[in-house]
Amino acid sequence: MVEALVISLALTLAVETAFAAVMKKRGYDLLLCALVNVVTNPAAVLLHLLFPGTLITAACEAGAVIAEWLLYRYCGRGYKKPFLFSLCANALSFGTGLAINLLR
Amino acid sequence: MKRTKKMLCLLLALALFAPCLMTAALADVLWEPSDDFYSKHYRDCEYVYRNFICNGGLGYVNVYRDPESGKVIDSFKNGTKVYISQSYKYKGTVYGVAQYIFDESGEAVPDFRYDKSAETGWIDMSELSLVYDAIAFDEEHSSEYVSKEIELDISEYKNLVLWSYPGSGVVSASIPTSDISGIEELNLSTVWTDEEGREWANIGYWRGIRNVWLCISEPENENLDFETRVSEPDVLIPAAEEIPEPKNGNLTLIIVIVAAVVVLTLVIILILRRKKAGQNETQGL
Numbered sequence: 001m002v003e004a005l006v007i008s009l010a011l012t013l014a015v016e017t018a019f020a021a022v023m024k025k026r027g028y029d030l031l032l033c034a035l036v037n038v039v040t041n042p043a044a045v046l047l048h049l050l051f052p053g054t055l056i057t058a059a060c061e062a063g064a065v066i067a068e069w070l071l072y073r074y075c076g077r078g079y080k081k082p083f084l085f086s087l088c089a090n091a092l093s094f095g096t097g098l099a100i101n102l103l104r
Numbered sequence: 105m106k107r108t109k110k111m112l113c114l115l116l117a118l119a120l121f122a123p124c125l126m127t128a129a130l131a132d133v134l135w136e137p138s139d140d141f142y143s144k145h146y147r148d149c150e151y152v153y154r155n156f157i158c159n160g161g162l163g164y165v166n167v168y169r170d171p172e173s174g175k176v177i178d179s180f181k182n183g184t185k186v187y188i189s190q191s192y193k194y195k196g197t198v199y200g201v202a203q204y205i206f207d208e209s210g211e212a213v214p215d216f217r218y219d220k221s222a223e224t225g226w227i228d229m230s231e232l233s234l235v236y237d238a239i240a241f242d243e244e245h246s247s248e249y250v251s252k253e254i255e256l257d258i259s260e261y262k263n264l265v266l267w268s269y270p271g272s273g274v275v276s277a278s279i280p281t282s283d284i285s286g287i288e289e290l291n292l293s294t295v296w297t298d299e300e301g302r303e304w305a306n307i308g309y310w311r312g313i314r315n316v317w318l319c320i321s322e323p324e325n326e327n328l329d330f331e332t333r334v335s336e337p338d339v340l341i342p343a344a345e346e347i348p349e350p351k352n353g354n355l356t357l358i359i360v361i362v363a364a365v366v367v368l369t370l371v372i373i374l375i376l377r378r379k380k381a382g383q384n385e386t387q388g389l
Contacts, residue, residue, distance in 0.1 A: 001173050001358055028380055035376075038369040042362045049173055052140045075377040 001049055008045045008097070012037050015093040023085065029078045033089075036071045040064040065090050135216055137189050137203045139224035141170035149190040152200055154239065155214075156232035158184040163344025165232070167225035171199040175355055177225050180212055181343040187214035191229060199226040233340070238315055241269040249294050254305060256290040256320060263324040266316040270296060270304040275326060276316045284311075292320065302328075 013034055020033040044060040065086050072082035079085055136142070142149060158165045158180045167178040171194035180186065188200030203224045204212040215222040234240065258264060258281045268274040292305035302321035308314070319328060 001355070004172065005358070005362070028376065031376070032373065035369050035373050039366050039373070043366055046359065046362050050175070052170075071373065075373055077380065 004049060005042055005045050009038070009041050011097060011100070012041045012093045015096050016089045019089050019092055020085075025078060029076055032072070032076055036068050039071070040067050061090060061094060135189070135218070137201050137224050138218065138220045138222065139170075139201050139203070141172075141192075141226070142190055142201050142224075145192060146190070149192050149201075152188045152191050154188060154237055155235035156186050156188055156200070156229075157235055157340065158182050158186060158227075158231065159233040159341055160231040161341060163342055164347045165227050167202065167227055168199065169225060171197070171226050173355075178212070178223070179347040180227075181347065182341050183343050184212055185214065185235070186212070186227065186232065187216075188227070188229070188232070192226070198229045200229045200232065201226050238269040238272070241272075245296055249296050249306070251293060252295045254292040254295065254320060256292060256305075256318075256323070257288065258284060258290050258323075259288055261324045263326075264290075264318060265324060265326050266307065266313060266318055267304075268316065270298055270317050270319070277311075277313050278326060279311065290318075292318070295320070 016037050017030060017034050020030055025033060041064070044064045047060050048057050065083075068086040068090065069083045072079040072086060076082060136146070159182055160166075164179045164181050165184075166176045167180060169175040169177045171192050186200075186202040186204065188202055191198050191200045193199075201224060203215050203217075203222050205215045205222050207213050212223075261281055264279045264281060264284075265275055266277045266279065268276045290310075292307070294306040296304045296306070296317075298304060302319055304317045305320050307316050307318060310316075319325065322328060
């Protein structure tokens with residue numbers, strides 16, 4: 001379980017901070033992106049591991065998007081469209097994880 | 105108009121018969137456990153499809169929700185029979201998936217339903233002892249099999265008793281010969297002779313029944329006297345009188361660590377936000 005949590009967090013950090021960098025987030029905003037993922041990812045993965053199922057996974061992902069949106073909105077500096085950013089970043093990392101699982 | 109009506113009738117008939125056709129198709133499909141972990145990892149699983157007896161070192165075995173989480177969902181006392189359909193290797197340990205329900209007395213019994221209403225869980229297979237079965241019999245005695253062409257005149261008998269394997273004590277089917285139409289002789293080719301000198305013939309597939317044995321010396325005797333080949337493990341560790349509550353200590357620790365990480369990171373974010381706000385105010389002044 002610890003392995004799954006660590007791998008998932010590392011992958012999410014790599015994908016979402018890279019996405020943030022591409023979206024021209026620098027300094028404080030880039031650090032915020034990494035920290036926000038440390039808040040949401042382990043909790044979402046833990047819930048998914050404890051209660052596997054499509055509905056729970058979907059709820060966890062939706063929860064992560066909303067939590068990240070709120071954090072970008074209230075704590076971010078250069079996030080002009082925080083919800084869209086959160087949605088795209090999460091879709092990208094979720095899709096990457098899904099693709100890796102399918103290719104394994 | 106008439107043609108349209110005919111077509112509609114045909115479609116209706118097809119719709120009505122579809123469930124029957126599907127049932128017939130399902131009958132030949134290999135049963136699989138209704139387990140989420142298995143559904144995700146079936147490509148990495150191996151076929152087992154055999155009965156086992158729980159034989160854990162502590163007098164019971166733990167049933168895990170899946171091999172990777174380590175979360176204990178049930179514990180079975182030694183002696184409990186489980187049916188393992190598939191196995192999965194995780195970090196050197198082979199886990200087998202069992203599907204079960206609890207009977208009126210609270211004992212776990214194997215279950216084979218297709219929906220998700222039964223319980224499923226994974227058991228460390230090193231804590232299980234194999235129940236002697238037809239495969240085990242085959243492994244033990246296949247070198248003693250003799251190829252022999254036998255034509256058994258079934259009209260001489262009222263009933264044919266088919267056994268799961270010689271000495272199993274388990275009758276797989278008892279078929280009245282009056283029900284068998286169009287066949288007078290049964291052709292058999294693989295024969296094994298038991299310690300009493302009785303000859304047994306293996307039937308690979310007949311009338312929907314797979315891999316059974318017919319005692320050709322006494323085909324209709326359901327009460328054959330023989331030393332039953334044991335279906336219990338050689339060494340059964342006594343069942344524990346009390347099974348302790350499942351220990352999910354690691355899981356609790358992981359939940360605490362995750363919660364701490366989340367809270368700590370949130371605090372760091374808020375501190376950074378304040379600092380950044382302070383910096384901006386200073387710059388603004």
